[in-house]
Amino acid sequence: MPTETAPNIRKIITEKPISGTERKILLLVIGSTFFTALVTVFIFYRSLFFDLDDRLLGRSDAIFSMLLSRIPPQSITNLNVPGDADTETYKRTHVLLEDLRKTTNVRYLYTVKRAAGGEPIYVVDGLSPDSEDFRSIGDPLESEIIPIVTRCLDGQSMRGKNTMDTSWGIIIPACEPIKQGGSTIGALVVEFDVQSFVNNTRRTTLICLGFSFGVAILVAAVTALLLKKVSGPLYRKLAYTDLLTGVFNRNAFELDLRHMAAGEAEGLVILVCDVNRLKTINDRSGHAAGDAHIRVLAHLLRNQFKDLGKTYRIGGDEFTTLLRDITIESLEERMLKLCSIAEKIKIKGFQLTFSYGMAVFDPDIDDTVHSALNRADANMYLYKNKFKYQQILGEQV
Numbered sequence: 001m002p003t004e005t006a007p008n009i010r011k012i013i014t015e016k017p018i019s020g021t022e023r024k025i026l027l028l029v030i031g032s033t034f035f036t037a038l039v040t041v042f043i044f045y046r047s048l049f050f051d052l053d054d055r056l057l058g059r060s061d062a063i064f065s066m067l068l069s070r071i072p073p074q075s076i077t078n079l080n081v082p083g084d085a086d087t088e089t090y091k092r093t094h095v096l097l098e099d100l101r102k103t104t105n106v107r108y109l110y111t112v113k114r115a116a117g118g119e120p121i122y123v124v125d126g127l128s129p130d131s132e133d134f135r136s137i138g139d140p141l142e143s144e145i146i147p148i149v150t151r152c153l154d155g156q157s158m159r160g161k162n163t164m165d166t167s168w169g170i171i172i173p174a175c176e177p178i179k180q181g182g183s184t185i186g187a188l189v190v191e192f193d194v195q196s197f198v199n200n201t202r203r204t205t206l207i208c209l210g211f212s213f214g215v216a217i218l219v220a221a222v223t224a225l226l227l228k229k230v231s232g233p234l235y236r237k238l239a240y241t242d243l244l245t246g247v248f249n250r251n252a253f254e255l256d257l258r259h260m261a262a263g264e265a266e267g268l269v270i271l272v273c274d275v276n277r278l279k280t281i282n283d284r285s286g287h288a289a290g291d292a293h294i295r296v297l298a299h300l301l302r303n304q305f306k307d308l309g310k311t312y313r314i315g316g317d318e319f320t321t322l323l324r325d326i327t328i329e330s331l332e333e334r335m336l337k338l339c340s341i342a343e344k345i346k347i348k349g350f351q352l353t354f355s356y357g358m359a360v361f362d363p364d365i366d367d368t369v370h371s372a373l374n375r376a377d378a379n380m381y382l383y384k385n386k387f388k389y390q391q392i393l394g395e396q397v
Helices: 007-014 020-067 082-086 088-104 146-153 195-240 250-258 278-285 287-305 328-342 369-396
Strands: 108-114 120-125 164-166 169-180 183-193 269-275 309-313 318-323 354-360
Touching: 020 088, 020 169, 020 183, 020 195, 082 088, 088 108, 088 120, 108 146, 120 146, 146 169, 146 183, 169 195, 195 250, 250 309, 269 278, 269 287, 269 328, 269 369, 278 287, 287 309, 287 318, 287 328, 328 354, 354 369
Parallel strands: none
Antiparallel strands: 108 120, 108 183, 164 169, 169 183, 269 318, 269 354, 309 318
């Protein structure tokens, strides 16, 4: 007879494809892990840029504080054409900007003003004249930076809070108006080079995302393994266990009979039991009382025969126990002992009583185990009728 860990049941469980619930759990684990990684990377990414913005804001304020009071208005108003680069005013201003640009390690530092036509133009560039990016007096500004510089030339201080992807790299600009007599005559512009910072940050972000994705896959694999180990016994318990009593259910009973090999049934002893007066108990004390009687009977049967076979709840209050290595005589002795135990149990005002019947599978008269089960069932009803007759006699007395 199959045991509680019957290979046939285990094989059916393990061969089942992954269930919808398990699939949802795996997707939830992967999604949650990856989402957590995304949020973490996003927070890390934003915090880096916030910190960068704060540091650059402090540097730009320091630069403007040092230069605005030292740049003469004449370096804006009197410088109009490339030839003005030979003047003393241009040279002093250029040295001032170039020295501070090198000291503060900014990429570009220059002054601008509006040309006669209103378009922004370079005035003094802080780069060395032999630099490839050097701009002469009167050169037009690049289109990417014009919107910020224009607002600055209109008298508004500008502090870059976002990176700008320009044709000459990724920068964060800052701009401060240069005034004379309360009017804006030009602007001082700083461009911080953050290309390497952005590249490193993006590379780090991709590495973090790749690592997080790998962790998500690893966690999913571990989860799948745990589900396989945990859910198999769990599904088997749910599918083949009666939830009210904890014994095996009708599904397990039919499955064990179906997988019982030819010849295995010979010598099988079948015991059937059910609770007496269950309808009366339900009517007078409620279904909870009836369920309690069923649970207690299941407990007695399971404990009494756990070393000999398996007990199944195959109906409302009907139990079948399939037994090996026991004779009808020994089984009768055990049942008498079980009845004496039940006599001492009273639940919700009713003594626990039950009827039982037994039969041995005989291949000469039984085609199937169900045939022997029917004989055991018939014997149980003989017992039950005897119990009812004795109960009637007791009431009459």
